Amino acid sequence: MNLINSTPTGIMMIPLIIPLICAILILFISEKTRYVREFFSVIVTAVSLWAAIKLFKIGGDNLELVFSWFSSHKLHFKLDYLSMFLLFSVSMFSFLISIYSISIPNKGNPKIFYFLLLLTQVASSGVVLSDNLLLMLFFWESMVIFLYIFIYISSNSQQTKSTALKTFLINGIADISMMIGIAMIYYITSTLSISEISKTKIIMTGWGTLSFFLILIGTLTKAGAFPFHTWIPQAALYSNASFMAYIPAAIDKLLGIYFLARISLHIFQINLSVQIILMIIASITIIAAVMMALIQTDYKRLLSYHAVSQTGYMILGISTLNPIGIAGGLFHMINHATYKSCLFMTAGSVERQTQINDISKLGGLFWKMPATAICFIISAAAISGIAPLNGYFSKELVYKGTLNTGYTIFFYAAEIGSVLTLASFLKLGHSVFFGKLNDNLKGTKEAPLTILLPMIALSCICIIFGFGAHLPLSKLIQPSIVSIGYIPHTELSGFHLDNLFLISITIIIFSLTLHISGFSIYGKPYKTSDHIHYAPIIKNIYQLAEKGYFDLYEIFKRIFKSLANILFKIDRFFDIVIDKIPSNISIIFSSQISYIHRGIYNYYMLAIFIFVVVYLMYLGGIKW
Amino acid sequence: MVIDLLSYSLIPMFSSLALPFFAKKNIRIAIILANVALLSGFINISYLIINSITKPDIIPIIDPLTVFLIFTIYTVALAISFFSTYYGIEKEANPISYYSLILLSVSAMTSLVMVRDLFSLYLFVEILAVCSFALITSDIKSNSIEAAIKYFFLTFPASILIILGISLVLASQKALDFEIISVSTNIMTMIGLSFVIIGFLIKSGVVPFHFWTLDVYQGASSPISAYLAGIITKIGGIYAIIKISIIMKYYPVETISSILLFTSILTILIGAFGAIAQKDMKRMLAYSSISQMGYILAGVSTFSSTGIIAAVFHLFNHATFKTVLFLNSACIEKQTGTTNMTELKGLEKKMPITSWTSIIASMSTAGIPPLSGFWSKILVIIALWQVGYIKSAIIAIIASIITLGYFVLMQRKVFFGKLAEKLTEIKEVESPLLLPVIIMSLMIILAGIYVTYIYSYLEKIM
């Protein structure tokens, strides 16, 4: 195994090995030195980014690197264009987040934070690079542990601890189901390497479908889709902004959708009915999450719900199974990562400067924090799919993909989703940056440079990917689709003045009207969505949602509680049967025996005489 | 009669006759003479038996069963007489007659074991009965008189039944010798012998006829109840049944064996269950000894060679650990004045040796593996299994679990836990009183460990 030398396989190892070593080194740096840890992790992430970019230059599809693990088992790391694209994006985000979280206050003990950040970088690049499913699973599972510790150290309040537990449980169980799914794959194909399986894709028969759905649960949880998303909003409340910007916003989405792409396109040959199920899940995620986002008053919680809804678009894109849709899904994945983490960074900087998260208390910060405000505006426009920015282009591809499949209902769902997204961002922007500046925020200054720099970088990427959409599409997305095995016929990128553009304009107008009507009724910017919130039917759906009826975690908790006390009753019953009844019987029996012996000689003699006579009669009755 | 073993029965008899004359000058000398007579007999027989166990082929044993039982008789008798010298028998009864009666009962038992004639067997059983019921009265409490009367009126009618049996055997055989009887099988003899067995069932205190055992073991003075439970009821009752079952090897034994099996299972169960709710320690030990008698009888009821070996082995084991238990209850009674278990608590702190020996003995009764009780019970159960009485084997196992139950209950109540306030000032009994108990427990442990030697020795019986 040759390490760092100019051959591509060597470079491929850099994002894996170097951050791991540095992570361990960071642990030994003493507490007192300031900024050494931050500086160290920034350098390391920069190096891994450089390695990812260099791999791009060298190109060279499916480079193979074999590890011998306990001699018998071969560990394959394989690099095709899709994983190269993912590796680049993962390293980019780790680099930006490590810069960003230098001056974020409540990220917990910095030593552990950076240790975890680098380990997450290692794990995610491991997931992306590994060709062997088992190896991928190993890195995938380690992510859960880092997730748990990240949330746990962010503050020592009770809610944080219960959120950490909730996250760990949901992700843990999902990973177990994925593990079983992978075991089934091994059972079907008796090989674990993705490249071999992809040669003869697994068809959807008995074990195949079951393993697909089990792995699907794992990927959807990682990506944060509808039924398994409930930990993200809670994490948003109780953990720090840099964590939210890093994992739920970027890394999780990237890895989740990457693996979804792998299994639905590369490993399995999914048939029509499975495809429809996927599209239904996608559309539910879009609508439900954005409906919830609309009514939120907490800055980060609102953003987290949007993160969940945007995942819906990506899943929709992938599940269209035609090249345009898939390209749209993948492109939306990278776009979403950029503007979502940028939005979370703005949330972090606002929180750092004003120590307030509740948008009803914020207002008029535009002139106080101009840079953050501008970045917010750009990324908000990108997420709602306004024309020249990257969001629009990826959504446009996704819409084309869904229209090609012929099921227009999913198209309408996606459209409604983007309307509500824009409405909620209008509400957010208006209540935080515009409107009246209330008195106690007078002294707020602009956030320090280390926070602004990554934000500005990300918003520039949004703009670049927007206007120069053909750059990422041709360089990153197209080769990775080809490597999966779907050749796009039409030209992917480019600005086409067709009716999709017109629809996006109508969406903008429609959400503007919603916002203005809400503002005029209630007067307060943060109340603009209340007329939807308290509408007749929707009101009690919202109440149910608040109480957590839709939350899988709560449902299971109730089930297990009732199960526990049923078992307790059964145990009490057995305890009586085994312990009490025999001892009582024997005591009654023995007291009866001692009662018989009343001590009077005559009764004894009578008993003996009777028994003797009986025995003799029995004896006498011998027939010979 | 086995001539060369005759000395074991004659020496105690002559010494018991000589005892009153020695006692004229000084009672101490008489007591010492009695103990020395028994000690010499014990050393002699133990030398004989150890040689025959360790070097089985060199010394040809005339009759292994007789030697084995004489060994048991002498161990228990020596333990009792040694114990009662320091127990203060003088306060309660005339020591001269007490020791001569013990010596006479020893000679009666040894000759009973050696005898080869049915009528002489009956005679020696009568002598033993007379001596033992006189010994029962050697306690000042009124209970002992009541116990003696009950013993007299409940067991002596049984000898009449035995005579009826003997008359039937006499009518159908040339003579009453065991060899002659065992050779010529005959229905009338079979019925006669069954009459005799039922007579001896009454004498050995198995369940339908166990009423006298409870009152006698509780009422008699403690060393005597140990002597009774230890060896007299066994040799005077169960030994005769074993001897007859050996004779009836070639007889059609279905009916009598089903009677014996029914009685033994009844005994085991009622003995075990009865002991659970007992308040008085000696009465509980009486119930447990009835239950153990049931095991011996179960062994005999199979009429198979393993059954009889198991019965003899369990007889020996039961003799040792029952004597230990009763002697311990005697020590407790001597120190605390009562054997009522509700008043005794946490004796282990004050009387450690008594407690620990009685724990070993009760564990052996319950049949805990390393100890000897376990092996004999297992043999009995195997014998039952082999002959096909599987249900009764299972009942025997369950009953031994219940035995373990009530013994642990008794120990927890009497020996462990917080020391009862009244008992704070009591001390351990004098060391000579503990000597027999310690030797007996050692024998239990050794018998448990060297069980293979004993089994190979016992196999020569059949």
Place this chain on the structure above:
Amino acid sequence: MQNIYFPLDWFFITLIFFSGAYCMIVSKNIIKLLIGFEIISKASIIAIITSGYLISNINLAQSIIIVMILVEAVVIATGLALVVKSYRINKTIDITKLSNMKG
């Protein structure tokens, strides 16, 4: 011919045995018990002599009876001694009163 006596003797033995047993079961007075016990031992003597007569070996039967009579005498003597002592201590010869060992 001599077989006639054997069954008839055993008929009378059962009668005497039953009456002795009845007397022991029913009576409260200990001396009455002893008399019952005496009757039963009489029955055993008859049993021995009938079997002796059956196998026409009277002398063997006689020797056994002599020994049995001796045994009977010794037993009755000790029994009466016991009764007298219990009378001295408990001041009663009613056996139902001697029952303070129960359970």
Place this chain on the structure above:
Amino acid sequence: MILYVLIYLVIIVGVVGAVISKKLLNSAIMLAIASIGISLLLFGYSAPWAAVFELSVCAGLITVLFISAVSLVKNEEDTTKEKQIKYSIFPLIMSAVVILSSIFIPEYFEKLSSYANTTQNGNELKIGDIIWSIRGIDVIAQIMLLAGGVFAIKHIFSYVKKQEE
């Protein structure tokens, strides 16, 4: 045969009288009559030695012992008022037993006696030889028994003196 039945009648009368008589003295006397009947029976069976022993020991010695015991516990007798019903219904039960046993016992023992070994060669051995030579062990047993009896009575009464002091 008539003599045989007559003797048994005497025995039965003696036994039943001993059981049902109210006063202990009468029952002792009836018992003596029964034992006299038995010795007559023994004479009937040409067993003179046994008959003489039976007559002298049972009729004589044991009756004397009984009467002396009854006199010892004289004042106690009137206090134990036994309900006489137990004894008055005795003849009734006795007759029931007579009928039952007359059905089963003779027929059963008839069949049984067919097994008796009648090959015995009569009474050539004299009674003295039997007792002393063949059944020698019984002599030792008798000595032991007598010693036991003496020590037993000594042991029982030994305590009585101490208690009275």
